[in-house]
Amino acid sequence: MRNSHRLRFSKLGRAKYISHLDLMSTFQRAFLRAGIEIKHTEGFHPHAFVSIPLPLSVGFSSECEVLDFELVGETAKESVPARLNAVMPEGIVVQKCYDAETPVKALTYVNYILSLEYENGAPFGAETAIRELLGREGLVVVKKSRKAKSGQVEVDIIPLIAKYTCEGRRDTIALDVVIRAQNPGLNPELIMKAIRTECPDAAPDFVTFHRKDVLDAGFRSWE
Structure with a gap:
């Protein structure tokens, strides 16, 4: 019986500008170059089956990305990180490989x-x-929507923010937020949109987004 496997990896530096589709292709090629046999799709043009549950926006950095796949053959999961890191582009580092026991x-x-x-x-x-x-x-923000006839929809982002802290420094303000991941999820760019709209004097000249962790319903690190 085959087991599903999961990678935890970081995406930093210049790698944060790699798009989701290009990242999927990067991993598919990396498995091939590393000589790691994984499950492929069926059909006339099979390709390596990999899945990233929460695609990261281009320009965002992260230390907690997750990728699901399925090992076949005799490769030990403990050897996967080092073999992949040897062929990965700069900025993508696989931290560990383990059995995917927790559902997405x-x-x-x-x-x-x-x-x-x-x-x-x-x-x-x-x-x-x-x-x-x-x-x-409540804090309503307008966002783009392909499903809405008007092309946009109003969203109250407050119920989607579970926790936050705000710490001011000389030249920066660090906003640490825990937000809903899915069903529905909240893109942190909407928080910035709200700040720019409702508090224009507090609008920054530049902002960076860093994904620090993914969590379960009990706010524990999800794996």
């Missing part, structure tokens, strides 16, 4: 660090304004 539907939250950067220092009161904004009972 149990992946409930994602922890992001948003770094709001200001060229001339964080504006006075910006940290307080952001805290008050995220502390509202």
